[in-house]
Amino acid sequence: MVLATFVGAIIGSYIGVLVLRWPSGEPTVGGRSRCDSCQRQLAWYDLLPLLSYLFLRGRCRYCKAAIDPVQAIAEWVGAILCGLAFYHLPLEIAAACALLFLLLLPLALLDARYLWLPDRLVIALALCGLLLGGLTSGGAELIMRLFAAAFAFALLEGLRRLFRAVRHKEGMGAGDPKLFAALALWLSPYDLPLLILIASTLGIAFALFLTFRKQSMQQLPFGSLLAAATVILVFVRL
Numbered sequence: 001m002v003l004a005t006f007v008g009a010i011i012g013s014y015i016g017v018l019v020l021r022w023p024s025g026e027p028t029v030g031g032r033s034r035c036d037s038c039q040r041q042l043a044w045y046d047l048l049p050l051l052s053y054l055f056l057r058g059r060c061r062y063c064k065a066a067i068d069p070v071q072a073i074a075e076w077v078g079a080i081l082c083g084l085a086f087y088h089l090p091l092e093i094a095a096a097c098a099l100l101f102l103l104l105l106p107l108a109l110l111d112a113r114y115l116w117l118p119d120r121l122v123i124a125l126a127l128c129g130l131l132l133g134g135l136t137s138g139g140a141e142l143i144m145r146l147f148a149a150a151f152a153f154a155l156l157e158g159l160r161r162l163f164r165a166v167r168h169k170e171g172m173g174a175g176d177p178k179l180f181a182a183l184a185l186w187l188s189p190y191d192l193p194l195l196i197l198i199a200s201t202l203g204i205a206f207a208l209f210l211t212f213r214k215q216s217m218q219q220l221p222f223g224s225l226l227a228a229a230t231v232i233l234v235f236v237r238l
């Protein structure tokens with residue numbers, strides 16, 4: 001479990017880099033990390049997963065500019081979810097869940113920030129779901145799950161188009177139905193309505209919170225909500 005937490009933090013660290021660099025087309029491997037503000041190259045002790053952000057109190061050591069918290073969030077969430085999975089679940093199921101969570105983490109962060117669910121990540125999630133999904137869903141029939149995925153996609157895609165036709169604006173991103181279909185390969189078909197219910201509840205809670213704070217948002221990141229709902233569902237079910 002300690003090892004899983006550590007590995008989760010390391011992979012979370014890479015996910016943080018991915019989320020920060022991918023949208024602008026920068027290479028995500030290699031290249032030393034620099035402060036975005038003063039361009040000074042960061043030393044290894046500025047880049048320690050989990051700890052550096054806390055020690056530096058979220059500011060650059062040299063110029064005191066605020067550091068993007070996404071990096072630290074990715075590290076902490078990656079570490080906690082991997083640690084919890086291996087603490088709670090039998091080994092092979094924990095490994096499958098950890099993979100599921102680590103694939104969902106960049107999707108959730110990218111959707112929350114850019115309302116963007118990259119197809120390549122969703123396809124990776126779907127392929128891993130085909131191979132390993134049985135472990136996280138108690139081994140439902142594969143054929144049934146493929147049908148469920150097709151139905152899940154058709155349902156959300158239909159709703160998305162209906163909303164757009166009626167309201168003349170986007171209510172849901174184009175990636176959300178694909179993500180839901182990929183998740184249908186990981187989960188039991190019977191759990192899918194519950195997944196939507198949890199995601200919607202989280203969405204309503206989040207929207208209320210924003211209203212309460214007198215903030216507004218163009219569009220809720222439904223992909224992030226689905227990802228969070230999946231984590232909750234996995235821990236409730238397994």
Ligand SMILES: [Zn+2]
Binds near residue numbers: 039061063065
């Ligand atoms: Zn700086």
